Amino acid sequence: MDRVRLAGLYGVDVTYSPGPGQEVPVAEETVVAVLAALGVDASTGGAVREALAAHEARAARVLLPPCTVVRGGRGSLASALRGRVPEGTRLGVETERGAALDLERESPPPPGQYVLRATAADGRTARGELIVAPGRLGGPPGRAFGFLAQLYSTLSGRSWGMGDLGDLADLAAWSGRALGAGFVQINPLHAAVPGRPTDPSPYRPSSxxxxxxxxxxxxxxxxxxxxxxxxxxxxxxxxxxxxxxxxxxxxxxxxxxxxxxxxxxxxxxxxxxxxxxxxxxxxxxxxxxxxxxxxxxxxxxxxxxxxxxxxxxxxxxxxxxxxxxxxxxxxxxxxxxxxxxxxxxxWLTDGQLAAAQTAARDAGMTVGVVHDLAVGVHPGGSDAWSMQSVLASGMSIGAPPDAFNSRGQDWGLPPWRPDALAAAGYAPYRDLIARMLRNAGGLRMDHVMGLFRLWWVPQGRPPTDGAYVRYDAEAMLGLLALEAHRAGAVVIGEDLGTVEPGVREELVDRGILGTSVLWFERNYVGTAAAEDGTGARREKPGDGRPLPPEAWRESCLATATTHDLPSTAARLTGEHVELRHRLGLLTRPLDQEQAADAAEVAEWIALLGRLGLLPEGTADEEAVVKAVHRFLARTPARMLGVWLPDTVGDRRPQNLPGTWDQYPNWRLPVADPDGTPLTLEQLAASPRLHGLVDDVRQALAEAAADRGVHP
Known part of the structure; x- marks a missing residue:
């Protein structure tokens, strides 16, 4: 029990849930290894008792942490700080210029950085930084649609063999001015680890x-x-x-x-x-x-x-x-x-990034360029070298076993150490967020659940032998919100997959959008919520059917697909199943996979028909793709993302999870249905693209009129 208590003090969970109603204990040796990565010896009973005593002694000595994060709009500063310092401690708050603030005033000061001073009953004094985060981010102005693009794949007749920042500026200027798009969301542009061949994945960067x-x-x-x-x-x-x-x-x-x-x-x-x-x-x-x-x-x-x-x-x-x-x-x-x-x-790259965002805003985009922040970095790269003190050595992040992957996942990326981040006043994390928002109108957070907890896998062990380690979500979200507030940017969290209860609710409360993908939006048993007339929420059984548009959440970016999923055309034709069969990725016989996939697609097409979005009996692929996007426009989602390859019928996924050299991940240019690559100039002239966008714009206008608001 002492080891369990010690693990709890350091945010290490000793159980995990692979599915509803299931709880699996974490192996004792895993708990010991994870605690060791946090600088804690839990190898023997005596070591555990010493570690508990040391933790208690440190806690008694600490008067103020290096950085305290509170949320604005939630009462006075005095109430926000209550319980964060020892009883009897006198507190004072100053602006960075030294002006004193009233702790008892009704609401905290504007979002920003302040100085927090504390005087203990025994005369000890301490000084720390106080961060007041905004109560809630405002989100994008109105509703907007935009393209989701992998920049390397979107090359023009002027680029040097892959899409570049000149193409990004041109894509933004054209889609904003000619099509009325509000944003362009792109893949991470992080510095890659050099090598021959270079790892093409934008989600495993050097920095x-x-x-x-x-x-x-x-x-x-x-x-x-x-x-x-x-x-x-x-x-x-x-x-x-x-x-x-x-x-x-x-x-x-x-x-x-x-x-x-x-x-x-x-x-x-x-x-x-x-x-x-x-x-x-x-x-x-x-x-x-x-x-x-x-x-x-x-x-x-x-x-x-x-x-x-x-x-x-x-x-x-x-x-x-x-x-x-x-x-x-x-x-x-x-x-x-x-x-x-x-x-x-x-410096050169920063300048061209700034020019792309300027081009987007000059084109009338309400958001502009939405950059993507990968969940981690390559263990041998630049950030891992320079930030060794705040990254956990010998650990890798991933995902535990679940209903979709019984073996779990190991992503090969070292995690933040929550204790080291806190000791550093969260400076490395804050610096990262500020840099990402430097030339951005928005930021997509890959695996946003990692701000709450991450699955740590000890080096040399399978991902089944991992454990969840918790982070101070109040601080992580607060600092993210403050930097987004300063930049005037929207934040989109990629919250697909296994999401801990309460996470999506907290994101909504913070004004951080989630991500909703058409094929995953089903009314699953135990996940549908309803009002019971008293204002309280109660769970009711779902039927597993496609979720109608009015039941979708408002606080999200809604899309038909992503870079890790089949294109809409491939989904409708079943070509993605055949591709996975050829690569040996299916877990069931081909005929069973095809039957299940066809049934799933048929359910969605039937719903589109019932909603009047698709004439009965229509099987034309292009018409169904349009209907899918008209459906998305009927949802209340604040942002509608159109996967750029979907506009021209591209069949190929940009990334096929579970493959390495078996499939050309991250190396495919946008192409037509036959696989012939298209330049940005050809995309801009594509009748199929313009037809789809016209439908999206009309559907958004109709939805706005139905709600009595301006589009």
């Missing part, structure tokens, strides 16, 4: 704090216009090679070759590096360096060291594995030009 320069539009770097002599001639040769690479990608069944794209861009950037910056550009670069500080210096240093010693810092000479070591400082000094080169790449 989440800095973008990948592979997305740069080379010709839009201002210095490009001033290349001269042999450098200009070589740049022309690289442009020609890029055109050949792009033309090759646009053939049927061709794949995006990220490494080939980067090889060309890297050489071009080396040429551009030799062009002196103008005085104004130089001043802007110096300001950028000062603003980005140690984080950028660390990332650029890691990038330099990776060029010399390989992309996994665990394999570097021992003295280079500590970012604060004397050896690292010497290496940085000896190779300062390469460090500066990587800083310069970040």
């Amino acid at each position: 989440r704090r800095f973008p990948d320069p592979v997305y740069l539009r080379i010709e839009q770097v201002p210095e490009y216009a001033y290349l001269a002599g042999s450098a200009r001639e070589r740049a022309a040769e690289l442009e020609a090679k890029a055109a050949e690479l792009r033309d090759g990608v646009l053939h049927k069944d061709a794949l995006i070759d990220r490494d080939a794209v980067w090889a060309l861009k890297a050489e071009a950037l080396e040429l551009l590096r030799q062009v002196p910056l103008s005085p104004g550009r130089r001043a802007a670069y110096v300001d950028f360096l000062a603003e980005q500080g140690q984080a950028l210096d660390d990332h650029a240093t890691w990038s330099m060291l990776a060029e010399l010693h390989g992309p996994d810092w665990h394999d570097w000479p021992e003295g280079l594995r500590d970012p604060r070591s004397a050896q690292v400082a010497r290496a940085r000094g000896a190779h300062m030009d390469r460090v500066d080169f990587h800083c310069w790449l970040s």
